[in-house]
Amino acid sequence: MTISGPTRSDAVAAAHGRFDSGQLFEELAARVQRRTVSTDPSLAEETEEYFRADLGPAVQAMGFTWNRFDNPASSTHPFFVAERIEEDAAFTVLMYGHADVQPPQTGQWRDGLDPWTLTVDGDRWYGRGSADNKAQHTINLAALDEVIRLSGGTLGYSVKLLVESGEEAGSPGLSQFCADHREELAADVFLASDGPRMSAETPTVFLGSRGTTLIRLEVDERDRAHHSGNWGGVLSNAGTILAHALASLVDARGRILVDALRPTGIDDAVRRATSTLRVGSDPGDPALTEGWGEPGLSPAERLFAWNTLEILDFLCGDPHQPVGAIPGSAHADLQFRCVVGSTDAEAVVPAIRAHLQAAGLDRVKVVDRGGMTATRLSPEDPWAQLALASLEETTGKAPALVPNLAGTIPNGAFADVLGLPTVWVPHSYPGCAQHAPNEHVLASLTREAMGIMAGLLWDLRSHRP
Ligand SMILES: [Zn+2]
Numbered sequence: 001m002t003i004s005g006p007t008r009s010d011a012v013a014a015a016h017g018r019f020d021s022g023q024l025f026e027e028l029a030a031r032v033q034r035r036t037v038s039t040d041p042s043l044a045e046e047t048e049e050y051f052r053a054d055l056g057p058a059v060q061a062m063g064f065t066w067n068r069f070d071n072p073a074s075s076t077h078p079f080f081v082a083e084r085i086e087e088d089a090a091f092t093v094l095m096y097g098h099a100d101v102q103p104p105q106t107g108q109w110r111d112g113l114d115p116w117t118l119t120v121d122g123d124r125w126y127g128r129g130s131a132d133n134k135a136q137h138t139i140n141l142a143a144l145d146e147v148i149r150l151s152g153g154t155l156g157y158s159v160k161l162l163v164e165s166g167e168e169a170g171s172p173g174l175s176q177f178c179a180d181h182r183e184e185l186a187a188d189v190f191l192a193s194d195g196p197r198m199s200a201e202t203p204t205v206f207l208g209s210r211g212t213t214l215i216r217l218e219v220d221e222r223d224r225a226h227h228s229g230n231w232g233g234v235l236s237n238a239g240t241i242l243a244h245a246l247a248s249l250v251d252a253r254g255r256i257l258v259d260a261l262r263p264t265g266i267d268d269a270v271r272r273a274t275s276t277l278r279v280g281s282d283p284g285d286p287a288l289t290e291g292w293g294e295p296g297l298s299p300a301e302r303l304f305a306w307n308t309l310e311i312l313d314f315l316c317g318d319p320h321q322p323v324g325a326i327p328g329s330a331h332a333d334l335q336f337r338c339v340v341g342s343t344d345a346e347a348v349v350p351a352i353r354a355h356l357q358a359a360g361l362d363r364v365k366v367v368d369r370g371g372m373t374a375t376r377l378s379p380e381d382p383w384a385q386l387a388l389a390s391l392e393e394t395t396g397k398a399p400a401l402v403p404n405l406a407g408t409i410p411n412g413a414f415a416d417v418l419g420l421p422t423v424w425v426p427h428s429y430p431g432c433a434q435h436a437p438n439e440h441v442l443a444s445l446t447r448e449a450m451g452i453m454a455g456l457l458w459d460l461r462s463h464r465p
Contacts, residue, residue, distance in 0.1 A: 006150040008458045012394055014146040015454035019447040024142055025125070029118035030054060031134045032127035038100030038169040044076040047165040050099045051080045055163060059084075062145050063153070064161065072180060073173030077166030081184060089158040090464055094187035094420060095144075097137025098167035098194070101129030108437040115439075124440040132434035135441045136193035136427045137163065143453030147461075156461045160187055171410040178417040189383050190420040191456075193427050193449075194409060198400040199282050200429035200445055203391045203452060207384055208415060208422055209405035210307075210337045211374030213348045216367040217245055218331045225317065225325035236363075238330040239316035245356055245364040246332060250309045254293045258309075260351035263342035266297075266305045273379045273401045274300040282430050303406045307338040333369075339404060340376040375415035375422065376404040383421045386463060387456060391425070394455035395448060425452065 018024050034050045037043050051068050059066055059082045066082035080099070085092075104115035105128075113119055115128035125135075141161075148155060162185060166172050178185055197204035219238040226235055249258055256262050266274075277300040280288050293302040302308075316330030317323070336348055343351065349368040356364050377384055379401055391399040405424075415422045427449040433439045 005152070008393075008455060011147050011150050011454040011458040012451040014150055015143045015450040016447060018142055018146060019450045024138070024446070024450065025118070025120075027058075027142060028125070028130065028135055028138050029127075031138060032118045032129055033116055035104070035116060036100045036129065036165065037103050038077060038166045039103060041076045047076075047078065047099055050165075051078070051163075055080055055082075055099070058141060059161060062141070062148055064159075066161075069177070069181070071166065071173040072176045074166060074169075077164070077169065077172055079165070079177055080161070080163040081181070082161040083158065083184070084160075085158045086155060088156070090156055091188035092158040092160060092186070093460065094185060094190045094414070094418070095137075095140060095159060095161045096190065096192035096414070097140070097161075097163045098133045099163050099165045100168050101132065101134070102168050102435050102439075104128045105437045110438055113438065115437075120443070123443050125443055125446070126438060126440040128439055130441045131196075131428035131432035131439055133167070133194050135446060139427055139446065139449045140193055140453050143450055144457050146454055147457040151458075151461060155457075157463075160185060167410065171413070174410050175413045175417050178413045182418065185418055187418070187420055190414045190418070190422040191387075191425070192422075193425050193453075195405055195407070195424070195426045196428045196430045196432060196434075197426050197445075198277060198402060200431070200442060201397075203395050203397055203399040203448070204402060204426055205384060205387050205391065205399055206402040206405050206424045206426065207379065207381070208340065208376035208403070209374065209407060209409045209411050210339055211345055211372055211412075212408040213336045213338075213345060213371035214369035215334045215336060215349060215352065216331055216369055217242060217334065218329070218365040218367060219245070219363060220329045220365065221363075222328040224328050225323070226328070228324045228326050231326055235326050238327045241361065241363055242314060242316060242330040242332055245359075245361045246311055246314065248356065248359045248361065249334070249352065250311070253291060253295075254308070255295065256307060256309050258351055258355045260347065260355070261307055261309060261336065261338070261343055263305075263307055263339055266301060267341075269379045270305050270376075270403045271301070273403050274298070274304050277304065277400055277402060279303050284431060304403055305339055307336065307342055310335045310337075336371075337406070337408070338374050340374045342374070345371055345373045372408050372410060373412040373416060374404065375411040377415070377421045377423065379403055381421055383423050386459065387423050387425060390456040390459040391452055393459075394452050425456065
């Protein structure tokens with residue numbers, strides 16, 4: 001007779017137990033209390049405390065060693081790096097989270113909720129940074145803790161952890177830090193959690209994100225406005241020129257008119273993955289606009305597998321006090337989002353310049369206001385498939401495979417700089433109010449996520465890449 005050791009279901013049950021006992025709530029409540037607002041330099045000490053008093057002791061108890069590193073690009077956004085190296089490890093997993101949160105918006109929360117006190121109301125746990133990103137990395141570390149315990153201290157793989165503290169401030173220095181610490185951060189796969197699931201009910205895996213470039217168009221004809229009766233017809237109008245420039249880039253149905261900014265197609269694996277995704281199906285979502293965007297594509301293809309060029313704002317004259325004058329200058333802000341394999345980040349602005357020039361609109365100045373690159377692991381990658389099978393086994397539900405987030409995360413640091421296959425398993429949902437008052441996580445989803453992560457980290461034990 002053989003005595004069998006703990007099983008996968010024991011690991012999932014232990015993770016659920018940590019939720020049911022209230023331990024996970026306590027862990028998260030302590031972390032939400034830290035006012036780690038990354039856009040407020042006066043709160044920089046809160047981040048140091050988050051590393052020193054919260055994360056440090058937690059990972060140390062799990063057998064990690066950890067270090068705090070200066071950020072090469074910012075004095076107030078340090079990095080936390082931990083590692084748990086096993087001698088006979090088959091491979092190394094790099095995990096990630098961000099310690100920082102958005103400003104609290106105190107006073108705007110309902111019923112006087114305090115952003116820094118994790119508060120239960122029905123299925124919701126309210127608190128600033130709960131969904132974005134403290135619950136997400138707290139779940140992952142707690143699940144890992146349970147798996148380490150049940151496996152008798154030997155996972156069969158090594159784990160590294162990188163926590164940044166400037167994600168909500170645009171991740172300053174993240175790519176540079178990864179490049180400078182390639183050795184310390186070397187791994188075989190990247191596994192992390194941020195952002196929302198497709199819907200609260202649907203376990204989700206995403207493999208990268210669309211890239212983004214912010215662009216400003218400027219028309220500067222002269223330094224002031226001139227009377228439209230005295231000068232109309234003989235002086236160029238900056239507003240008219242800007243309107244034509246905008247209309248030449250994107251048509252009245254939102255279709256991009258610049259060839260170099262359009263993907264050449266959608267590959268089969270991405271098409272298959274997007275075919276099961278439903279867009280805008282949660283209560284409170286806006287109704288989708290019929291016939292908007294690239295013709296011939298489904299809404300999921302437009303959102304996850306195509307590029308968009310959005311006009312964010314434009315200004316000439318003073319719209320609040322119209323006067324009969326020809327504006328001398330005008331400007332507009334645009335945001336381009338693109339999928340992997342379509343337009344390189346450096347090529348976006350030159351393509352717009354060339355397009356405007358060819359249209360006779362070279363008086364319009366195009367300013368590159370920065371952005372992030374697009375990333376996407378192939379949906380057929382074995383790591384992605386492993387995660388999907390694991391989520392399905394734990395939950396009994398078919399998980400959504402999102403090739404890339406429609407929005408943008410700093411995944412280029414991991415996918416491009418560190419060259420890792422990137423697998424994201426989000427634990428929040430579209431209604432979580434991240435970046436707004438009343439940010440919360442769902443208790444039911446959090447409990448399920450504990451099981452999901454324990455199952456996944458357990459399944460990695462028998463994986464041999
Ligand atoms: Zn955020």
